[in-house]
Amino acid sequence: MAVTPPPSLPAHPDPRLDAILNGGLPQELAYAFGGPFHLLLPERFDANVAAFRAALDEAGVDGRVYYAKKANKAAAWIERCAVNGTGVDVASLGELREALGHGVRGENVVVTGPAKADDLLRVAVLQGCLVAVDALDELDRAIDLAETLARPARLLLRRLPPAQPNSRLGLDETELATALERCAEAADAVRMEGFSFHLSGYATQPRTDLAGELVELCLKARVMGLQADRISIGGGFAVDYAAAGDWERFLTEQRPADYHAGKSFTAADFYPYHSPVAGSDALREILAARPSGTGAPLADRLRETGVMLLMEPGRALLDRAGCTLFRIQGVKERNGYAILTVDGTSLSLSEQWFNSEYLPDPVLLTTGDGPNGGPARACVGGATCLESDMLTWRKVAFPVRPRPGDLLVYPNTAGYQMDSNESPFHDLPLPPKVVVDQTDGRIRWRLDRRPPA
Template identity: 70%
Template sequence: MAVSETPWPTLPVLPDPATDAVLASGLVEELSYAFGGPFHFLLPDAFDANLAALRTVMAEADVDGFVYFAKKANKAAVWIERCAASGAGVDVASVGELREALGHGVRGEHLVVTGPAKSGELLRLAVRHGALIAVDALDELDTLITTALTGAVRPARLLLRCLPPAQPHSRFGMNDAELSTAMDRCARAGEAVRMEGFSFHLSGYAVQPRADLAADLVALCLKARAVGLEAGRISIGGGLAVSYTDADSWHTFLSEQRSGHYHAGKSFGADDFYPYHSPAAGAEALRALLGTRPEGHSRSLAELLREAGVTLLMEPGRMLLDRAGASVFRVQGVKERDGYQLLTVDGTSLSLSEQWFNSEYLPDPQLLPRHADAPAGTWPAAIGAATCLESDMLTWRKIPFQRQPRPGDLLVYPNTAGYQMDSNESPFHDLALPPKVVIDRTERPRPRWRLDRHFS
C-alpha cells in the first residue's frame, strides 16, 4: 500500500540532459537484458566539457596550468583515451595505472606519479618514461636519486610534497626541516634530477586553505631557485567540489533527515556525507581559488603565480567526471516492511562505493518501471544487495518513489562516475563485475554504445 503521510526527504539531482536522453532512448533496458545484470554507462562528452571548463578558467586568469586526471576516481579506459586525445595528463599511483595510461596513448611526460612509498619498479618506469614524480619522503628521494644515477637515460623529474601545516597528522608530505634537507639533496644530485617544484595533498574542499598553501608553495619555489633548482611548478592536487543538487534541496535534506528515514534505524550526521552541494563547484571552484587572496598577501593567487612565473598543476578526479555516467541495477525482489518496502537488486553496494566511507550515496535513484501500469503514489523503499550480508545496502534511506517498485524494474543511480562505480568493486559471491558501456556522441536517433577498453 502506498504511504503518503510521512514527509520523506529527497535529494534530486541537477538537470542532466545527456543522461535523460539515454534513459528516454530505451537503451538501458536492452543493455540490462543483454548483460543479465547491473552495468554502468559512461558519457565521455561530459568529461571533455569539464576539462575544457578548467582550461578556460586558467586562460581567463592568464595562469599557466596543466590538468592531470586522477585515475583512481574511475578505472575506465575511455577517460585515459580522452586525456591522450586532448593533451591532458593522468595522475597514477601504481605500476598498473602507469602501464594503462601509456597503453592508451598518454605520453610519459604527461604523467604525474603520486602516492606514498613508491616501489622501485614504479620509480624506474616513471624515470624511464619521463613522468613527473611527487616525492613524499626523504627515503623515497634517496631511492629516486640512486635510480637516476644508475643507468637512467634521462634525469628524474620530481616535485617535493609538503606536509600541510593545517593538517599536521596527515600521512602525506614532508615538514619544513625535511623539505630543506630534500632541496639540499636535489641540489647536490646535479643533473641526475630535475626538481620542478612542490606539491601537497590537502583533505577537504575549502578554498581559502588551499589558496594559502598554494601561496606557500610559490614562496618555496623562489627559495629553491636561490639554490639553483628549477622549481617552476606547484601542484594543488584535487579538491574541486562537485554539486550534485541545488542549495535549497541540500539544506532541506540535512535539516529533515533523521534515523527514522533509514532502514533499520540507521543514522547519519551531516558531517558523514559528501557535500552534495557547494557554493563554488567544478571549474567555478578553480575560478574562486585563483581569485582568492592567500592569508598575508595583498594579491590574488593568480597574481602571485603570474609574478613568480609558476605553473599551476592540478589533479582532479571527481570534478572531471561530473555527470559523466550512471549505474543501472534491476529489482529482483520486493519485501514489505512496516510502512516501507525493502528492494533487492541484482548487484551489490561494492559497485556503489560510498558505503566504503561508512556513508550513503544520497542523490535519488530513478525508478524505470518495467510496465506502464505501475501504481502511482508515494512508495518509500530502501535498497539492498543480492548478498548474504546485513550491511550490504546500496541505499539505507527510504526513497519515496512515485511509482510502486516491482521485480523487473530498473533503478538508475545518477552521476556515479566519480569514485562510485569501481573504487570498491569485488566479484563477491562470484558475481561478475558490472561492465562499463561507453555512450558515444552521435547524430543518430538513438545513442551508440561500446564496451570500455580497460586492459584488465
C-alpha cells in the first residue's frame, strides 16, 4: 500500500544561495570546521535595509531604520550598519558596546528594553543614544544621570499598547502624563524627542492605529515645550518564508503521524511562514492605512506634523541573509522512516526551544560518492543524549536517502534561529559564522569577526 508522503514546505527559490551551495564550498567548510556552521550573506542585509528606506521615500516620510541586534549576534550586520548609516537597536550594555565598537555612532543607536541597568543608561547618555524609557523610576534615573554628567538625555517615552493591556512593557495613560510633566520640569537635562511602542504579532492596522495616537501625543507634548518630533513603531515586520499554496497545504495536511514519536502541533504553534504582506511591504501598508480607519493616511499625518518615523526590524532585515549547515553523522531506520543524527544540536535552531518547529524544508547536499537509493523520509536529531534534542520532528521527504557525510542546509535561519539559544552543551563548539562575499563574480569567505562565545 502506498504511503502518503508527509506535507512539505519548501522555502522560496533562491538562485544566488543555490550557486554557493552547489559548489564545493559547503563540503570544504564542513571538513575545515568539523561541525555545523552558519553562512552569512551581508549583501542581502544591505538590500533589505534599502527596501525599507525605499518605502519611506515613496511615501515622502522622514524616517530611520534601526536594526534590532537581538535577532543575530554576528558582527557582520553591525559592520554594515556602521558603513551605510543604519541605526542599531540594543537592549544591554554588551550590545551597546558591540555597536559602538564596530563604528556605529551613539546618535544612531536606540536603547530599548525594560528596567535598564545604571551602567547601560550611563553609557547611553554619554554617547548621545536615544533611550526608550519604560517606567517612571527609569525616567528619574535617566534625569539624575543627565544632570550628574551634564549631558542631556535623549528620550522616547514608551507607550503601553491599549490593545495589549497585560503587557509588562511601557507606560499607561496615567504614567505617561506624569512622565511628560517630569520631562518638562527637567528642562535642559532632557531632550524628550517623542514616543515609542512595540506590539506583539504582525498585523499592520494596529500599528497604524497606535502610531496615529502617538502623533497626537507629540502635538500635545509640544504644547508643553518638549521637542516630540519622532515616534518609533518598533519591529514585528513579518518574513515570507514560503509560498501561500505550500503553507496552506501544509497546515491542512499535517498530522501527528507526520512527526517522530507522534509529536503534534497546531497552526498556532508555528510562526506564520507565509505572509502576504511582509518586510518593507508591511511598512508601505502601515503608512498607507488610516489610523483607526478614519481621517488621512498615516503618511500624510506624519508629513503634516513634521513627525519622523522610526522602526526597529530584526528578522525582516535578515530575510534570506543566512543559512545553517549540519553534517549527517548517523542514520538509523525506525518504523519505516530514518532518524538522522547531525553533528550539532537543536540549540542552534532556536525555534525548537519554543515548543515549535522550524518548518522550511532542510535541503540535502549529497557527497556524490556512490548511489543514495530512492526517496526517503527522515526526522533529524542532534548529537546529544536528550530525547527532545530534535532539529526536525517532522519526517521530511528527501529525494534520495540521506547518508553519513551528507550535509543538511536549513534555509533562511539568520533571523533569530542561529544563536538565540546556542550553548556549548556537551562541550560541543558553537557553530562558527562564515561571511560570504559574492562581489566581482567571485565567491569568497571569511570568519565573522566576532568569535563564538
